[in-house]
Amino acid sequence: MDTEFGPPLDDMAVLGRDLTKRFGEFTAVDAINIDVYSGECFGLLGPNGAGKSSTMRMLSCISQPTSGALTVLGTDPRREAARIRGRLGIVHQENNLDLDIKVVENLTTYARYFGFSRSECRRRAAEMLEFAQLEQKAVSKAGELSGGMQRRLAIARALVNSPEMVFLDEPTTGLDPQMRHVVWQRLLELKQRRTTLVVTTHYMEEAEQLCDRIVIMDHGHIVAEGTPQMLIKENVSQEVVELWFSETPTEETAAPLKGISEQFDVLADRIVLYVANGEEAAKEVHRRGLTPERLTIRRSTLEDVFLRLTGRTLAE
């Protein structure tokens, strides 16, 4: 039951206060507060070096915070990290598979780490092969699988202990669009089972679809948080006009745009203009004598929120 202070505390999968991670002089994560509710899909977005991975590693009880307070699944990782990890599923950016042994052996070997009997491991491995749609490949060497299949195997392996919470670092990066779709289908299935998910991704449209709540990080700080809809509404206008130029646009190119909108970003290949009404703004652009090679009008997305808040596109 929700109280006026938010959901009850025992419903929190992660409770982090002033979490800081330092590597020597460098502060990767700087006193962030982070909450993940049980059963939600929580997205961690940010450019490279924003502190996402360090945050993931702390929340998944692999590394210890330099300072701050952290509770994961109601337990203190300072004292019981190994026990908490027994209840987590962790998918790293790299697959970390044993490519020289069979697909099914990758699953059983990993399941054994959680202390299950051999027969139980075989049963769970069979279940996961089905989940990952890899039954046909069970006795192939993992190294013979395609990139997308290896990714699915890595995800399936992390689920072999029926985790209460799953961490996925860039689960679809490097996959072709079709395979990305298959992987995100699996994640949606997990979400429907009320498994708590913590995800980092570069794909904003996927984050918009999958995540209940999102945190955007930059330089070790949280710069925005909320539902995808809230983030869009609060940080950017409803529509976006993009002006594409053959030559790199400069501040000078953008000068005539002042007045059409207070909010615009000048990028390497285009100028992005945040407006309430795209059609009107486009007309005004032409009226002021600007001649972009191409002009597009679209609804604003998380990608734009990201650009506004960090001054960078995700590709950078």
Place this chain on the structure above:
Amino acid sequence: MANPTITVLERHMLLYQRLWRASAFSLFILPVLFLTSIGLGVGGYIHQVDGHDYLQWITPGLIASTAFQTGANESTYGVLSEFEWVGGIKAMRSTPVRIQDMIRGWLIYVLIATELAVAAFLIVIWLAGALTPGLAISAPFVCGAVSLAIATPTTAFSAAINDQDWFLVLARFVILPATLFSGVLFPISQLPAFIQPLSYLSPLTHAVELMRDFAFGTATPMTVALHFAYLLAWIVAGWFLANITYRRRLTD
């Protein structure tokens, strides 16, 4: 509950199984090469050392040296690749397996690999008709100890570096000198007096003396205890170092 150390060992054994054929071949071929080239070849000129046939005299040392090499070799690329290229350690780190489980499971694997090499050596000697009971009974213990004595610090070292070029330095300046100056091929008394104490720093020297004492029936409780205590000191120190370097690499 499956013991986490055992589950780590299971993975190493599974990975070992897929190359056991190639490995088994070299396990037998190496002792044959050593014994024929050095034992018969060099032995043909030397004949006797300390009242023993040269071939009989070097055999205990060669077995200890094989164990020493196995312990050192397994713990170089085998450890670094787990951190850098295979990611097996990173996968374990995402489970309840603790760092001491990883190291313990790994070292038991190195011990098994060593005992297999020692067993192959003993079989070759037996086929040559030169196996004595003293040698057969003492070899697994002495060789296991000397293998772990070098495997634990080497494992610690491999977990501390990022660049495999360091293994060349290790091989040339530590493992090779230790093998050459530990009394395997000639008595330490042949060395200049100022080098002799240095050679006693090497765990291999102590293993070679143990093996020879057992083979020729010259072991006394005192010397056996002292030699084993020295090997144990290396194992314990290496174990702690490995825990430190693994922890440093995995907990940040």
